[in-house]
Amino acid sequence: MYGLALEYANLHGTETVWDLYCGIGTISLFLAQQAKQVYGVEIIPQAIEDARRNARLNQIGNAEFFVGKAEEVLPEFYEKEKAQGRKPCADVIVVDPPRKGCDAKLLDTILKMAPPKVVYVSCDSATLARDLKILCAGGYRLERVRAVDNFCQTVHVECVVGLSRAET
Numbered sequence: 001m002y003g004l005a006l007e008y009a010n011l012h013g014t015e016t017v018w019d020l021y022c023g024i025g026t027i028s029l030f031l032a033q034q035a036k037q038v039y040g041v042e043i044i045p046q047a048i049e050d051a052r053r054n055a056r057l058n059q060i061g062n063a064e065f066f067v068g069k070a071e072e073v074l075p076e077f078y079e080k081e082k083a084q085g086r087k088p089c090a091d092v093i094v095v096d097p098p099r100k101g102c103d104a105k106l107l108d109t110i111l112k113m114a115p116p117k118v119v120y121v122s123c124d125s126a127t128l129a130r131d132l133k134i135l136c137a138g139g140y141r142l143e144r145v146r147a148v149d150n151f152c153q154t155v156h157v158e159c160v161v162g163l164s165r166a167e168t
Contacts, residue, residue, distance in 0.1 A: 001121065001148045001158055002030045005094060008119045008144055008162030011035050015091035018115075020070035020106065025051025025063065027094055027121070032063040035092075040065040041073045070095070071103035078109050090115040101127025104134075111138040120161040128159055141166040 005027055009017065011034040019028040022040030024047050032038040032055075040063060042048050051065045066073050081088035093115050095102055101124065102110075110118060111134075118140060122128035136142060144162040 001160060002027055004146055004148065004160040005119050005121060006030060006034065008160060009035075009092045009094065009117060011092070016089045017092045017094065018074065018090050019094045019096075020074060020102075021095060021097045022051060022065065023047050023096070025054050025065060027096060028063050028065070029054055029058060029060050031092075031094065032060045036062065038063045041068060041070045043067070043069050069103075070097075071106040071109075074113075075105055075109045078113060088113050092117045092119065094119045094121070096121040097127070099124040099127065102131050107131060107134050107138075110135070114139065114165060116165050118163040120159075120163065122159045122161070125157075125159060128161065132161065132163075135163060139166050140164065 009031060011031065013034060013036060015035045017031050017035045017038045019038060019040045022028045022042045025040050028038045028040035040051055045067050048065045048067045055063045078088045090113050093110055118135060140163040143164050146160050148158045148160060
């Protein structure tokens with residue numbers, strides 16, 4: 001699954017990546033090996049402590065982690081950068097939300113930031129479909145989708161989706 005996220009992100013070493021709902025930073029640190037900078041956001045403080053510890057243990061210096069709700073941290077970053085006259089930078093945004101999917105404010109901020117690539121990892125196909133409808137209506141094109149059966153002999157499957165900005 002992490003390999004698919006990395007493949008769909010199509011990193012070349014110059015990108016700034018935001019990993020939202022990052023947990024203990026597993027995807028963040030995997031992507032940091034091929035990105036210029038990775039920012040991870042997670043609401044659980046202990047998970048962020050673990051993400052920072054994992055970065056140190058793996059000698060990864062280009063990953064920074066923030067405690068907070070993704071639907072608050074990214075919009076606040078966006079507004080702060082805009083207020084200072086800078087274009088909020090994200091070359092790739094990765095989301096791996098809980099079953100409820102992404103918050104509407106977060107999706108709106110992603111659309112405003114308009115990164116060239118979005119990678120969506122989902123454990124719930126219904127909320128994935130709902131969020132993809134919003135992202136595609138907002139200018140993204142669905143490039144790739146792959147189901148990953150991490151939970152054999154159950155009805156649960158993860159989906160990894162690669163999206164790119166549609167040509168305008």
